[in-house]
Amino acid sequence: MMGNLVEITAADGGRFNAYVAMPEGGSGPGLVLLQEAFGVTQFMRDMADRFASDGYVVTVPDLYWRIEAGVELTDAQFDRAMDIYRQFDLNLAIDDIKATIGALRAMPEQRGGVGAVGFCLGGRLAAMAAARTDIDCAVAYYGVGITDHLAELEQVKIPLGFHFGTDDQHCAADIASIAALVERHDHMSLWMYNGADHGFANPHRGFFSPTAEELAYIRTLAIIRAAIGPKFDLEGMWEQHMYHEFVTKDAHAVLDTMVEDPYVNITSTVMGGVGHDMLLRFYKYHFCDVHPADTRIIPISRTVGVNRVVDEMIMCFTHDTEISWMLPDIEPTGRYIEVPMIVVVSFRGGKIYNEHIYFDQASVLVQAGLLDPANLPVGGIDVSRKLQDKTVMPNRLMKKWSTSEGLPLDKYPSA
Missing domain, CATH: 3.40.50.1820 (Alpha/Beta hydrolase fold, catalytic domain)
Known part of the structure; x- marks a missing residue:
């Protein structure tokens, strides 16, 4: 209490x-x-x-x-x-x-x-x-x-x-x-x-x-x-959090942007941590200093709510070092990868309480050469390209797409 x-x-x-x-x-x-x-x-x-x-x-x-x-x-x-x-x-x-x-x-x-x-x-x-x-x-x-x-x-x-x-x-x-x-x-x-x-x-x-x-x-x-009120700069705190994750790579500074008992769920690989000490260990040894030198983030959209920030983004990198939270125990493949992501950040007061991170792991595995997309409904780099350009041809994984060509498009067809 x-x-x-x-x-x-x-x-x-x-x-x-x-x-x-x-x-x-x-x-x-x-x-x-x-x-x-x-x-x-x-x-x-x-x-x-x-x-x-x-x-x-x-x-x-x-x-x-x-x-x-x-x-x-x-x-x-x-x-x-x-x-x-x-x-x-x-x-x-x-x-x-x-x-x-x-x-x-x-x-x-x-x-x-x-x-x-x-x-x-x-x-x-x-x-x-x-x-x-x-x-x-x-x-x-x-x-x-x-x-x-x-x-x-x-x-x-x-x-x-x-x-x-x-x-x-x-x-x-x-x-x-x-x-x-x-x-x-x-x-x-x-x-x-x-x-x-x-x-x-x-x-x-x-x-x-x-x-x-x-x-x-x-x-x-x-x-x-x-x-x-009160009014909090949630977006500013989130930007500071990411700055320490990817620029200073200072795990202690990352935790300073969070409440005393935070948690992180990286759902696609079941990674993250619960509580200060587990998260400090996670950030220090398995997140902040594991990203390739050419890592960059392409922002797609951001929504700032009353106690949440939701980021839609693409993470780009050359897989020349092990990324333990995304591709654990996988030796570097040297391949260029683009990953669409959604990050939902929840706040308590002006500090981060939790992060829920979602990304398309299937497309990561395809791009890394670890998953054969033949006969599977999965994409590779085209997933991120579609996110950036709406005109990229959709429905290529759906073999039945061609069967609807030429069929009536009336909203209310007659009996």
Whole structure:
């Protein structure tokens, strides 16, 4: 955990605890994280730490304190969670959220705006906070009972996002009304996740969906970043990372551009590493200083997102030295090779968290003379040439291509 407990004074004089997580940089915009019906659980603290790693001062108030302080339940204690939920006063909770926002704004580490993100019960509270407090943006994950507040939400002027799974029976009856609300307001967004159920963002629950969770987090981050920041130069950090990979060839400098516990997946050859020490070893002995002297990169496209950079490129070189991460244990063939690549770089805050690297290994093997392309649907250097020039003749590997010549091209042929 990155955080610690602080005490907040409620409007009526009572006191309650909140978990606070700080960003590595020491300051940042504020974020109030609002609990599920199970209380301030490990999931909530983990999410606070994750948002903190992306540059936020995060506060998770214990909103059950008026009933019972420190509640932390699991699915196995569902009946007890529902019993506490039935005693829960939503209006008093909003008062406590306002007190939390005030305490957050008073922290010297908090700079700029304040947003709110909530899950389940907290999703409903995040939507209510958008209507009743002075926050700058809000995101609700599978919020229950949101349709009880539609009249209030019509007046919301700040960015507001909603996440729901298509299989969520707890919220299914509300989706149409929320979708209609969002349709009327350009600053609101609704995302549905196919096959996801209630609680899909929580890895401690049976309905956890890692793909839905990751996509929802990116979309949440996009709303928050656009509204309150912080801004990071992701492209500049990626350029610095590559500079140390291919120019200075300094493995320690490469790792300085990454978070403390990064990972790299080179999927085509199952190479890379997990964690600082393994990656330092990988970069130092198997990546930074293994590339041929004539290695060059031809950029094709680049997409910069809220927490990702995606590069489409071609790597060119003469295979005059062993490249252990691409052609492990293969003696230099002396052949010139061009490799189309996609690199997906994920960031936590302003530093690199992971790299997913994809390339056409079949075309590498063909160009190196290690794979006979006869009677196989694989290409050689023509793969990279096609990427650079759209007019290069396509479909040469498809023997049936000639059979469609002259056939009708009507989009809607008659019966």
